Amino acid sequence: MQEFITKSYPNQSPALAMPGQKLALSLKSFEAWRKYIYDSTGIYFQDNKKYLLESRLQKRIMHLGIKTFEEYLDFVKFNPSGSAELKYLYEAITINETFFFRNQPQLDALVTTILPEIISSKQKLGKNKIRIWSAASSSGEEAYSIAMMINDLIKPKYPNFDYEIVGTDISNAVIDTAKRGTYKEYSVRNTPAYYLKKYFKANGTAFELEHKIKSMATFKLLNLYDDLSMRTMINFDVIFCANVLIYFDQTSKIKVINHLYNSLLKGGYLFIGYSETLHGISKAFKLTSFPKTIGYKKE
């Protein structure tokens, strides 16, 4: 970083932020940052989120010892090592709130109706693989909740099927946590006692997920806004893409939902978050009701 500052501003001595010093994000710089973040992730910072962006970027800027928001943007955009910095940028700007069994009605719909329906049509075609994608998985709680329920309620009935669960997120840090499979009490607070006892081992204040469940899911980095990466995600039976559309604007929602539609097999289902809707975003799916929840079917 020091090297970048010196090279880019050869006539100035490296200008480093002082610890504890507060940097101000000007309106012009906010707009430049907003555009950059939007163009690369689809995440749109509304005007009223300026202070949130300011405080989140500030932490990283102070850590690097850069002086201004503008210099940091130049660094991310133009410096050869800027692409490595994206990892930290994405960690700084994302909100990764999640927990196990966050949306029980969706999980119930999956194991009581959707999987039996899909499995029965696959059996007729001589196929034996189910693929489920937790898109924007954060630290993996949703993917592993699915794995626990499949292990308990689906596998015993259909032992000859393969169940592949993939979790993806734009943030490196949460993908690492997902791979580790060790959680704090906060994450398991909504976990039914039965599953907590059966599949977790308490270790001090941590809860370690049993290897059998961990091995049912894989995790990788993926930006839902990146066309090339999205084209690699195909042939899924069910996609959960919950609580991420809220960070996008209408145009990026349409783009991502179109991609997810293409990622699904015919007869597959998409679930989004409680407070999210595809109204005005896509007419391609058939809205399908389940007890206490709705899903979107690709017919």
Ligand SMILES: C[S@@+](CC[C@H](N)C(=O)[O-])C[C@H]1O[C@@H](n2cnc3c(N)ncnc32)[C@H](O)[C@@H]1O
């Ligand atoms: C609030 S969490 C939701 C986690 C989980 N789906 C749930 O409902 O509990 C939103 C996640 O979306 C991820 N995210 C935001 N923009 C993304 C993008 N463009 N591509 C992939 N993931 C993204 C964030 O890193 C964050 O982990």
